[in-house]
Amino acid sequence: MVSEEAQVGLLSSFRVLDLTDELGFLCGKILGDLGAEVIKVERPGGDPARLIGPFYRDLIHPEKSLYWFAFNNNKRGITLDLEKAKGREIFTRLVAQSDFVIESFPPGRLGELNLNYSALSRIRPRLIHTSITPFGQTGPYSRFKASDIEIMALSGCMSLVGDPDKPPLRVTFPQSYPWTGSYAAMGTLVAHLHRQRAGEGQQVDVSAQACLLWAFSHAHTFWDLNRHLETRAGSFMTGRSITGAKMRVFWPCKDGYLNFIIYGGEAGRKTNRALVDWMDSRGMAPEFLKRKDWSSFNIAEVTQGEIDEMEEPIARFFESITKKEFFVAVIQREMLGYPVSTVAEIYDDPQLKARHFWQKIEHPELGASLLYPGGFAKLSETACEVRRRAPLIGEHNEEIYCGELGMEKKELEELRRAGVI
Amino acid sequence: MKALQGVKVVEFAAYAAGPVVGKHLVDHGATVVHIESRVRPDGFRTHYPPYKDNLHGLNRSGLFALCNNDKLSITLNLKKAPQATDLAKKIASWSDVVIENFSPGTMKRLGLDYETLKKVNPDLIMLSSSNLGQTGPHAHHPGFGSQLSSLAGFTHLIGYSDGTPQMLYGPYIDYIAVAYGAAAILAALDYRDRTGKGQHIDLAQYESGLQFLAPILLDYQINSRVQGRDGNRDPHAAPHGAYPCKGEDSWCVISIFTDQQWKSLCSAMGNPVWTKESRFATLEARKQNEDELDQRIGAWTAQFMGREIVKKLQRSGVHAGLVNSMRDLYSDPQLQHRGQWVEREHPEIGKMHYQCPPFILSKTPGGPEKRDPLLGESNDHFYRELLGLSEKEYRELMEGGVID
Numbered sequence: 001m002v003s004e005e006a007q008v009g010l011l012s013s014f015r016v017l018d019l020t021d022e023l024g025f026l027c028g029k030i031l032g033d034l035g036a037e038v039i040k041v042e043r044p045g046g047d048p049a050r051l052i053g054p055f056y057r058d059l060i061h062p063e064k065s066l067y068w069f070a071f072n073n074n075k076r077g078i079t080l081d082l083e084k085a086k087g088r089e090i091f092t093r094l095v096a097q098s099d100f101v102i103e104s105f106p107p108g109r110l111g112e113l114n115l116n117y118s119a120l121s122r123i124r125p126r127l128i129h130t131s132i133t134p135f136g137q138t139g140p141y142s143r144f145k146a147s148d149i150e151i152m153a154l155s156g157c158m159s160l161v162g163d164p165d166k167p168p169l170r171v172t173f174p175q176s177y178p179w180t181g182s183y184a185a186m187g188t189l190v191a192h193l194h195r196q197r198a199g200e201g202q203q204v205d206v207s208a209q210a211c212l213l214w215a216f217s218h219a220h221t222f223w224d225l226n227r228h229l230e231t232r233a234g235s236f237m238t239g240r241s242i243t244g245a246k247m248r249v250f251w252p253c254k255d256g257y258l259n260f261i262i263y264g265g266e267a268g269r270k271t272n273r274a275l276v277d278w279m280d281s282r283g284m285a286p287e288f289l290k291r292k293d294w295s296s297f298n299i300a301e302v303t304q305g306e307i308d309e310m311e312e313p314i315a316r317f318f319e320s321i322t323k324k325e326f327f328v329a330v331i332q333r334e335m336l337g338y339p340v341s342t343v344a345e346i347y348d349d350p351q352l353k354a355r356h357f358w359q360k361i362e363h364p365e366l367g368a369s370l371l372y373p374g375g376f377a378k379l380s381e382t383a384c385e386v387r388r389r390a391p392l393i394g395e396h397n398e399e400i401y402c403g404e405l406g407m408e409k410k411e412l413e414e415l416r417r418a419g420v421i
Numbered sequence: 422m423k424a425l426q427g428v429k430v431v432e433f434a435a436y437a438a439g440p441v442v443g444k445h446l447v448d449h450g451a452t453v454v455h456i457e458s459r460v461r462p463d464g465f466r467t468h469y470p471p472y473k474d475n476l477h478g479l480n481r482s483g484l485f486a487l488c489n490n491d492k493l494s495i496t497l498n499l500k501k502a503p504q505a506t507d508l509a510k511k512i513a514s515w516s517d518v519v520i521e522n523f524s525p526g527t528m529k530r531l532g533l534d535y536e537t538l539k540k541v542n543p544d545l546i547m548l549s550s551s552n553l554g555q556t557g558p559h560a561h562h563p564g565f566g567s568q569l570s571s572l573a574g575f576t577h578l579i580g581y582s583d584g585t586p587q588m589l590y591g592p593y594i595d596y597i598a599v600a601y602g603a604a605a606i607l608a609a610l611d612y613r614d615r616t617g618k619g620q621h622i623d624l625a626q627y628e629s630g631l632q633f634l635a636p637i638l639l640d641y642q643i644n645s646r647v648q649g650r651d652g653n654r655d656p657h658a659a660p661h662g663a664y665p666c667k668g669e670d671s672w673c674v675i676s677i678f679t680d681q682q683w684k685s686l687c688s689a690m691g692n693p694v695w696t697k698e699s700r701f702a703t704l705e706a707r708k709q710n711e712d713e714l715d716q717r718i719g720a721w722t723a724q725f726m727g728r729e730i731v732k733k734l735q736r737s738g739v740h741a742g743l744v745n746s747m748r749d750l751y752s753d754p755q756l757q758h759r760g761q762w763v764e765r766e767h768p769e770i771g772k773m774h775y776q777c778p779p780f781i782l783s784k785t786p787g788g789p790e791k792r793d794p795l796l797g798e799s800n801d802h803f804y805r806e807l808l809g810l811s812e813k814e815y816r817e818l819m820e821g822g823v824i825d
Contacts, residue, residue, distance in 0.1 A: 010608035070635035139758030150742035187780030189607035194424035210779035217591030221483030259571035338572035
């Protein structure tokens with residue numbers, strides 16, 4: 001049993017109304033991970049994003065979406081029809097008791113419902129209203145429709161992924177949604193700290209396209225500084241040498257692939273030495289590698305010829321080992337590099353087990369308990385963890401409308417019949 | 422007025438994972454001090470191109486510039502104990518937040534771990550960002566984000582099902598941890614204001630990154646499915662991919678999830694005969710004939726400029742977008758509209774475009790004001806005016822190479 005004290009989170013005293021679709025799910029979840037009381041507000045019948053797969057035992061059902069489970073835990077759930085006047089009135093009563101509203105409606109839609117920031121801030125001046133959209137609230141693309149692949153394309157990410165002779169690629173499992181949700185959480189909390197200190201609420205206008213600019217680090221600065229265009233290079237890394245040399249990143253091994261990069265710097269030189277020793281212990285290190293003067297090896301000025309010469313024997317060596325052997329060796333020999341893990345291998349990682357990363361959460365409705373990725377960090381004084389599973393459709397209607405908003409059960413029943421809830 | 426004015430942050434940090442957290446705080450008005458030393462400058466200054474005109478130099482790195490605008494750069498050689506340790510503690514006492522991303526154990530070895538710093542600054546908030554976390558059997562393993570992104574499962578999801586894995590350019594996972602680290606610091610600052618309690622945040626970039634893959638982790642656990650890479654394909658959509666446009670290496674993307682979107686696309690293409698074939702009539706049918714579908718769509722898009730296609734399709738309610746190149750980002754009309762780039766003159770780099778936050782705060786907008794600092798440029802200002810060292814102390818620390 002966890003003590004009362006240990007269950008307090010950094011944001012325990014704050015309430016969040018979460019009206020986002022998949023683009024914003026993670027924003028509310030992060031606030032929830034930090035202890036905030038998050039209420040997911042869905043349309044009657046449930047959010048369409050409940051039909052995003054994968055599904056529990058592959059059963060396509062709005063209360064069995066693993067995508068929903070993963071990004072809407074630490075939230076309670078109510079239904080409410082904002083298209084109906086009564087629904088809007090109830091919503092404003094909720095807003096009056098809340099600290100954050102996060103939403104991902106198309107720009108302008110909440111204005112039509114008279115629920116935009118200027119309307120809500122009249123009810124609750126200290127409100128932080130976070131609006132999460134593909135491109136932002138205003139501007140030439142603000143009305144553009146986009147799913148993951150359009151965001152990945154317009155942010156520039158895709159131009160850096162893929163083989164040079166094939167089309168640009170996205171990541172197969174959508175990445176722009178969690179990127180946007182997590183950066184939205186950062187923006188929301190910047191505004192929150194200011195609200196707490198200066199007493200002033202405001203709107204936070206998040207652009208997914210802009211969030212994804214961080215996903216590729218600094219590739220654009222090559223253009224800015226030197227008019228050099230970084231572009232897709234298959235399984236190689238570019239941009240590490242001023243000669244334009246590219247380094248292999250992915251190497252086939254016995255049972256999959258390894259990520260190993262010839263680096264410079266202190267850690268890189270140490271790694272290169274350790275690898276050559278390891279190769280030598282199996283009689284697979286050629287003389288020129290053994291004689292290499294690593295202390296003068298400068299990755300930023302290395303030529304493609306030198307890289308190719310080094311990579312050839314390394315490739316032969318890697319083909320003779322397994323992912324597991326490589327993982328054990330990089331840890332023992334303190335080398336840089338990791339196997340290319342699949343989700344299966346991640347569940348077996350001893351480091352995650354030792355840190356109690358996985359959290360068992362009960363799903364009484366399924367008669368099962370599932371192992372979730374736990375808190376994103378370990379905090380010394382407060383909890384950061386999964387406290388409750390994602391809500392079923394309208395699961396907390398009574399608890400919130402009657403218990404916290406003071407509605408009579410009869411009234412709730414009427415609202416249900418009228419399709420407001 | 423910026424949102425975080427008055428917040429004081431110190432970075433015992435280099436590369437991306439620590440300093441980019443500080444970058445987001447400085448963009449909103451915090452005072453952020455970046456600690457380096459001449460014997461060991463930030464690795465982004467020394468080891469990571471691009472350098473202006475390809476000429477290597479400590480103050481010529483575009484990557485360092487991107488991550489450190491508006492910060493104060495001070496030098497402090499932590500190897501010069503005990504004076505350096507005392508000075509570091511004094512700086513930690515001055516600050517509200519310490520950010521460090523050394524490999525776990527290093528701060529302890531330097532006598533600057535959270536427990537020690539807490540004694541001199543009881544309500545300190547300290548973020549320790551590391552590859553795998555401060556504890557556990559692999560805690561001390563050194564690593565970079567470009568490789569951790571593989572251990573965490575991301576690169577297995579990039580590429581074609583029959584090809585090698587690929588990466589999304591750089592230390593992808595570092596920048597995921599950045600958002601989490603900044604969120605935790607901000608929430609901890611508010612918590613401290615209310616309770617008087619500081620906090621140590623042990624952030625493993627690995628564990629932050631895995632949050633993004635939670636649905637497919639559950640999918641493996643429950644359905645034993647190992648999600649792999651599948652080019653640009655999506656199980657819920659067809660067409661769904663990148664298609665060639667007129668011009669050199671020019672591409673647009675299109676994604677069709679519903680029958681209505683498919684009808685709109687067909688009509689935008691002029692309802693060619695092939696779209697009437699039963700092989701393309703339903704999503705299921707299109708998924709089965711997706712190679713041919715992609716060829717047909719590509720043959721249509723190749724006749725036009727990308728911008729024309731996107732305009733036309735978006736007008737008909739179809740998801741579409743250009744594949745922006747790194748060059749295009751600087752002229753993208755939407756990013757320009759949001760003021761994404763702020764141009765500043767840098768003494769060695771010349772004109773540099775610094776990056777604004779991806780979110781705009783309506784009353785206290787953030788963003789870069791000043792260029793990134795030269796190595797040690799802020800020593801005088803910080804040590805004398807902000808930290809309040811006497812002239813004598815400052816001179817002695819410089820002569821002793823503590824401030825190097």
